[in-house]
Amino acid sequence: MSDQKPLILISNDDGITAPGIAALIDVMKELGEVIVVAPDKPQSAMGHAITINQPIRLTKVDIHQGVTAYQCSGTPVDCVKIAIDKILPRRPDLMVSGVNHGSNSSINVIYSGTMSAAMEAAIDGMNAIGFSLCDYAWDADFESIKPFIKSIAKETLKRGLTYGTLLNVNIPKPENGTIKGIKVCRQAQAKWKEDFNEREDPFKRKYYWMTGNFVNMDKGEDTDQWALDHDYIAIVPTQFDLTDHQKISSINQWNFL
Amino acid sequence: MSDQKPLILISNDDGITAPGIAALIDVMKELGEVIVVAPDKPQSAMGHAITINQPIRLTKVDIHQGVTAYQCSGTPVDCVKIAIDKILPRRPDLMVSGVNHGSNSSINVIYSGTMSAAMEAAIDGMNAIGFSLCDYAWDADFESIKPFIKSIAKETLKRGLTYGTLLNVNIPKPENGTIKGIKVCRQAQAKWKEDFNEREDPFKRKYYWMTGNFVNMDKGEDTDQWALDHDYIAIVPTQFDLTDHQKISSINQWNFL
Numbered sequence: 087m088s089d090q091k092p093l094i095l096i097s098n099d100d101g102i103t104a105p106g107i108a109a110l111i112d113v114m115k116e117l118g119e120v121i122v123v124a125p126d127k128p129q130s131a132m133g134h135a136i137t138i139n140q141p142i143r144l145t146k147v148d149i150h151q152g153v154t155a156y157q158c159s160g161t162p163v164d165c166v167k168i169a170i171d172k173i174l175p176r177r178p179d180l181m182v183s184g185v186n187h188g189s190n191s192s193i194n195v196i197y198s199g200t201m202s203a204a205m206e207a208a209i210d211g212m213n214a215i216g217f218s219l220c221d222y223a224w225d226a227d228f229e230s231i232k233p234f235i236k237s238i239a240k241e242t243l244k245r246g247l248t249y250g251t252l253l254n255v256n257i258p259k260p261e262n263g264t265i266k267g268i269k270v271c272r273q274a275q276a277k278w279k280e281d282f283n284e285r286e287d288p289f290k291r292k293y294y295w296m297t298g299n300f301v302n303m304d305k306g307e308d309t310d311q312w313a314l315d316h317d318y319i320a321i322v323p324t325q326f327d328l329t330d331h332q333k334i335s336s337i338n339q340w341n342f343l
Numbered sequence: 344m345s346d347q348k349p350l351i352l353i354s355n356d357d358g359i360t361a362p363g364i365a366a367l368i369d370v371m372k373e374l375g376e377v378i379v380v381a382p383d384k385p386q387s388a389m390g391h392a393i394t395i396n397q398p399i400r401l402t403k404v405d406i407h408q409g410v411t412a413y414q415c416s417g418t419p420v421d422c423v424k425i426a427i428d429k430i431l432p433r434r435p436d437l438m439v440s441g442v443n444h445g446s447n448s449s450i451n452v453i454y455s456g457t458m459s460a461a462m463e464a465a466i467d468g469m470n471a472i473g474f475s476l477c478d479y480a481w482d483a484d485f486e487s488i489k490p491f492i493k494s495i496a497k498e499t500l501k502r503g504l505t506y507g508t509l510l511n512v513n514i515p516k517p518e519n520g521t522i523k524g525i526k527v528c529r530q531a532q533a534k535w536k537e538d539f540n541e542r543e544d545p546f547k548r549k550y551y552w553m554t555g556n557f558v559n560m561d562k563g564e565d566t567d568q569w570a571l572d573h574d575y576i577a578i579v580p581t582q583f584d585l586t587d588h589q590k591i592s593s594i595n596q597w598n599f600l
Contacts, residue, residue, distance in 0.1 A: 128396070130395065130396075131392060131393045131394075131395045132390070132392045133389070133390035133391030133392040133393070133420070133459065134390030134391060134453045134454055135388060135389045135390040135392040135454075136388045136390070136454055136553060137388075137553060138387065138388045138553055139385070139387075141542070141550040141551060141552055142539070142550065142551045142552070142553065143548075143549075143550055143551075144549070144551065160553075163390070163454075164553065167535075167537045167539075167553065167555075168537070168539055168551060168553075170537050171537040171538060171539045172539055172541075172551070193466060193583070195585050196391045196459075196462070196583060196585065197391055197392075197393055197420075202390065202453075205453070209450060209534050210534065233600065234599075234600065237599050237600045238599060241597050241598060241599055245597055248590075250532075250587070251587045251590050253594075254585075267600075268599045268600070270591050270594045270595045270597075271591070272584075272586040272588060272591060273584060273585065273586045275507075275584070277466050277467065278424075280424045280425070280427050280428040281428060282399070282424075282425055282428045282429055284429075285398070291400075292400075292401070293398040293399065293400055294398060294399045294400075294401065294425065294429070295398055295399070296393060296394060296395055296399065296417075296421065296424065296425075298424075321594065322585075322586055323586065323587040323588075323590035323591055323594055324585045324586065324587060325585055325586070325587035326450070326453060326585075327529075327530060327532070328452050328453065328511075328530060328579075328581045328582055328583075328585075329529040329530045329579055329580065329581065329582070330507070330508045330580040330581060330582035331529060331580075333505075333508050333580035334527050334528070334529060334580055337510075337527045337578065337580055338527045340498050340502055340527075341498060342491075342494050342495060342498055342525045343490065343491065343494045343524075343525070
């Protein structure tokens with residue numbers, strides 16, 4: 087253990103001006119030295135997109151009370167990549183992403199820019215956590231969830247994660263305001279049922295807005311969705327190795343050519 | 344088994360005019376009835392991005408010799424979603440994505456629009472395969488790999504995949520032109536080491552191009568990277584449940600709050 091304060095990298099996908107990232111910065115300042123590199127505009131639902139066909143801009147900004155902060159024209163993953171290459175003095179002890187304005191539970195993890203930023207940090211070998219609050223409002227109540235965020239980040243700094251794993255933390259918005267506790271879960275098996283809204287532009291050409299309904303097909307009580315529905319914070323240990331190891335031997339029996 | 348010809352949905356991330364998707368259409372026409380819904384422009388490295396802040400355009404095009412085809416202004420995942428909601432008469436028996444101009448082996452699977460399109464189809468319950476050729480050239484030789492693609496698609500149609508699994512198929516470009524065979528593998532543990540190229544615009548402002556070096560940290564001989572390096576086609580059974588199930592019990596021992 088060194089005497090150095092922990093170095094903490096922060097990003098998000100709602101953009102550097104979002105109240106969610108401000109709340110995360112507040113908490114992390116109590117735990118270590120903070121560097122922020124976040125998108126200069128909202129980048130929700132960008133998944134693990136990276137920018138390869140356009141140049142990227144990076145601008146130092148002073149909007150978070152003296153905290154070292156950069157806004158970046160790229161995606162959340164771009165932010166983490168450019169932080170690693172151009173900004174960070176050493177590998178951070180922790181990377182946190184969020185707090186996302188809205189849920190990233192279950193299958194949403196793969197569409198989420200918040201989680202992709204954390205995943206990119208984990209691929210680089212950092213302890214990484216994505217935080218999301220199940221409230222899409224810009225003025226959601228981040229104040230009351232700060233103690234939970236601090237506790238989870240502190241414990242992660244203390245224990246450390248093994249290479250290959252990051253944490254997906256979703257925080258409920260209970261009707262009575264009381265979060266019951268924290269559960270470590272698997273992601274629920276769920277999907278979005280597409281429902282594209284069809285419209286006509288002033289030139290009589292059709293266009294569509296993507297909408298959809300979240301369908302939870304999972305009856306398990308060990309899922310993130312169950313935990314959230316019952317006013318618990320859900321922590322899902324999440325991996326970036328997508329190999330379905332159990333299927334290797336069965337598909338090896340197939341007859342190709 | 345019904346007498347109906349198999350219905351096959353095709354998409355990609357290089358755009359509907361790419362030679363790679365034309366090759367895939369050629370092969371799939373021999374196996375069933377084909378519907379193409381693909382991006383109207385290149386969408387490489389879009390990961391699992393979806394379009395929620397902009398409307399989406401969908402236009403029927405006749406550029407693939409009588410095959411039902413639509414170009415879509417959205418991402419590869421958008422293409423699959425709008426196909427499901429607006430175009431497909433029934434759930435396809437197979438969805439194939441690609442052939443990507445360039446490798447999607449190892450960690451590249453999570454940045455890949457090609458694989459995200461296939462993953463979205465798998466989430467919806469389709470048998471899904473992403474095909475990539477390890478040659479970035481627009482005029483790469485897709486002709487010689489058609490028998491392999493046909494064989495893998497045919498066997499997948501025959502055997503079927505269980506819900507939760509799709510296939511990531513990467514095809515090497517051997518120096519001597521001879522592919523040795525097919526191996527079912529796990530994805531290699533590898534990452535990109537970022538190397539942003541810094542430039543100055545005519546207005547003296549800095550900008551960056553993302554570049555990087557692929558670093559394979561994995562010495563295993565059961566990986567996709569090993570197979571490709573030894574002139575074998577690599578098939579990785581790939582999953583979209585990102586839960587690191589093995590870590591749930593250990594993280595349950597942590598002390599939160």
